[in-house]
Amino acid sequence: MSNNTARNSGFKINGSTIVMAMYLLFLLLPIYWLLNMSLKTNSEILNSFTLWPRDLTFANYATILTDRSWYIGYVNSLIYVLMNTIISLLVALPAAYAFSRYHFMGDKHLFFWLLTNRMAPPAVFALPFLQLYSSVGLFDTHIAVALAHCLFNVPLAVWILEGFMRGVPKEIDETAYIDGYSFGGFFIKIFTPLIASGIGVAAFFCFMFSWVEMLLSRTLTNVEAKPIAAIMTRTSGADGTDWGVLAAAGILTILPGALVIYFVRNYIAKGFALGRV
Amino acid sequence: MNKTVNQKAWFLVLPVIVLVAFSAVIPLMTVVNYSVQDTFGNNQFFWAGLEWFDIMLHSERMWNALGRQLFFSCIILLIEVPLGIFIALNMPKSGFWSSFCLVLMSLPLLIPWNVVGTIWQVFARVDIGLLGYTLSAIGIEYNYTQEAFSAWATIVAMDVWHWTSLVALLAFAGLKSIPDAYYQAAKIDQASRWAIFRYIELPKMMGVLMIAILLRFMDSFMIYTEPFVVTGGGPGNSTTMLSIDLVNQGFNLGPKAAFSIMYYLVILLISYVFYTVMTNMDKKEGK
Numbered sequence: 001m002s003n004n005t006a007r008n009s010g011f012k013i014n015g016s017t018i019v020m021a022m023y024l025l026f027l028l029l030p031i032y033w034l035l036n037m038s039l040k041t042n043s044e045i046l047n048s049f050t051l052w053p054r055d056l057t058f059a060n061y062a063t064i065l066t067d068r069s070w071y072i073g074y075v076n077s078l079i080y081v082l083m084n085t086i087i088s089l090l091v092a093l094p095a096a097y098a099f100s101r102y103h104f105m106g107d108k109h110l111f112f113w114l115l116t117n118r119m120a121p122p123a124v125f126a127l128p129f130l131q132l133y134s135s136v137g138l139f140d141t142h143i144a145v146a147l148a149h150c151l152f153n154v155p156l157a158v159w160i161l162e163g164f165m166r167g168v169p170k171e172i173d174e175t176a177y178i179d180g181y182s183f184g185g186f187f188i189k190i191f192t193p194l195i196a197s198g199i200g201v202a203a204f205f206c207f208m209f210s211w212v213e214m215l216l217s218r219t220l221t222n223v224e225a226k227p228i229a230a231i232m233t234r235t236s237g238a239d240g241t242d243w244g245v246l247a248a249a250g251i252l253t254i255l256p257g258a259l260v261i262y263f264v265r266n267y268i269a270k271g272f273a274l275g276r277v
Numbered sequence: 278m279n280k281t282v283n284q285k286a287w288f289l290v291l292p293v294i295v296l297v298a299f300s301a302v303i304p305l306m307t308v309v310n311y312s313v314q315d316t317f318g319n320n321q322f323f324w325a326g327l328e329w330f331d332i333m334l335h336s337e338r339m340w341n342a343l344g345r346q347l348f349f350s351c352i353i354l355l356i357e358v359p360l361g362i363f364i365a366l367n368m369p370k371s372g373f374w375s376s377f378c379l380v381l382m383s384l385p386l387l388i389p390w391n392v393v394g395t396i397w398q399v400f401a402r403v404d405i406g407l408l409g410y411t412l413s414a415i416g417i418e419y420n421y422t423q424e425a426f427s428a429w430a431t432i433v434a435m436d437v438w439h440w441t442s443l444v445a446l447l448a449f450a451g452l453k454s455i456p457d458a459y460y461q462a463a464k465i466d467q468a469s470r471w472a473i474f475r476y477i478e479l480p481k482m483m484g485v486l487m488i489a490i491l492l493r494f495m496d497s498f499m500i501y502t503e504p505f506v507v508t509g510g511g512p513g514n515s516t517t518m519l520s521i522d523l524v525n526q527g528f529n530l531g532p533k534a535a536f537s538i539m540y541y542l543v544i545l546l547i548s549y550v551f552y553t554v555m556t557n558m559d560k561k562e563g564k
Contacts, residue, residue, distance in 0.1 A: 015367070016367040016368075016369070019364070019367040020368065020369075020378060023364055023382075027381060027382065027385055027442070028384075029407065031388075031396065033396070033399065033400050033407045037399055045405055046404070046405065049410055091296055092293065094289040095292070099290070101280060101283075102281060102282065102283040103280045103283070104283060104284050104287055107286075110290065111552075112548070112549070115548055115551065116544070116545055116548045117297055119544050119547070119551070120544060121499035121501075121540060121541070122499070122501065123537075123540075128305070129304055131307060132304055150296055150297065151301055154296055154297055155297065158293060208387055211389060212387075212388070215501050215502060229392075232391065243405065246399075250392045253389045254384075254387075254389075257384070257388065258387070261384065261387060262376075265376060265380050265383060268379070269485075270450070272386075272443055272446075272447070272492065273447060273488045273489075276488060276558060
């Protein structure tokens with residue numbers, strides 16, 4: 001292992017390095033351009049074509065962070081995303097345990113049915129959701145969006161957690177029961193710490209999928225719970241688009257993912273593959 | 278793992294069933310209701326049978342959207358899968374540079390979908406975008422708001438940018454699980470690079486690649502936000518994918534519901550294939 005590390009951290013130029021460098025450049029260039037625009041004034045964006053900001057300004061970020069009608073979008077998004085993550089994990093944990101440990105009537109059908117909801121197109125559900133939540137008086141509330149996102153996040157959490165739980169040997173459960181633990185005590189004191197990384201990954205993916213979704217969150221809100229994605233569209237007004245502020249808003253939405261990315265880097269593939277890699 | 282039969286496990290999954298039933302079954306039943314009824318407004322409905330399905334199945338607009346959708350999904354699969362495998366083969370296997378690549382490659386996957394649209398909108402614009410500006414400057418006719426081919430090229434490039442890393446990361450996970458002994462045996466046999474790929478790496482990656490292909494197909498099949506932000510389905514209808522077409526139906530309840538049901542059935546079918554692949558993989562691992 002140490003041998004390997006030494007060999008790979010010594011930087012030498014070969015075919016692979018060039019391929020990777022080009023690919024990473026392709027990935028980063030559009031993001032750089034957004035960052036570049038967020039630090040420019042609108043007149044610089046529109047009147048001159050510059051590869052980096054000549055007239056560096058943080059005014060676009062200041063606009064967003066001081067104007068309530070802007071930053072409330074981030075607050076709203078964070079509220080329903082966190083609500084959704086907590087709800088999803090709480091209901092998914094016992095269910096995933098049941099799927100990983102027991103056979104019961106209809107278990108396979110149920111597991112499949114959950115998967116179909118992860119794959120359900122939001123466009124199909126947008127209008128019925130709007131009617132459902134309007135009829136129970138939840139339209140334009142955070143909880144409505146949080147519950148709507150449960151449609152795909154609960155199945156996701158169940159599948160990911162089940163993938164992690166099946167890696168824990170069943171003997172641990174049996175030993176704990178013999179030692180006199182109740183199911184609840186065993187689950188909280190012994191089992192949960194064992195699958196802590198799985199819970200972390202499931203939480204991360206619930207957070208991300210709720211954070212990136214726009215169609216449902218936009219359909220189900222109007223004023224009070226309006227997410228940042230919907231607020232961003234207002235930068236294009238009658239007198240043209242406010243490109244600088246739009247770019248700054250975009251950069252700020254990338255931050256939550258970028259901040260935790262290092263800690264989940266080895267689990268990204270596993271999470272997207274529903275715990276199966 | 279040998280599981281025991283325990284019907285009480287139903288109590289553990291009950292919360293999930295209640296919650297998902299609330300957010301999946303009730304809306305779906307609404308859609309089913311609308312799809313077989315007609316209305317004159319005033320909340321008065323009457324039975325219309327399969328009329329809406331009949332109309333939608335003969336709707337040129339829907340078939341066109343479906344055609345565009347399948348074309349789009351096929352193109353991006355044809356680009357992303359080979360490119361993703363190629364990238365995975367070239368990734369550093371361990372050490373600092375491996376983490377470095379993993380972190381940067383994951384970045385596009387974690388960007389909100391509407392912001393992905395925004396990024397490409399500003400990147401590809403002819404007046405202020407790096408890509409559009411450069412292409413125009415070297416004399417290529419490119420304007421994604423005016424011309425269908427440019428619009429297509431832009432959303433395909435955007436999807437490749439957004440999701441190739443996922444295929445690469447999955448393929449990379451498959452590659453890493455190959456024991457070193459396989460490579461040593463290949464070395465002794467003096468196998469060529471191609472032979473190693475064809476007879477060792479590709480078969481070992483097959484499982485995760487199936488997941489990658491199905492995930493990409495399914496997610497691209499319901500793509501909405503990204504093309505909506507960049508092109509709004511235009512110019513004309515040239516980039517109107519299935520989901521965009523469905524949302525554009527507005528409050529035209531009957532046809533919209535019939536459309537939704539058919540859309541959902543297709544997804545259900547692909548989900549079943551996906552599920553079969555997943556459970557077969559679990560069996561192979563002997564768990």
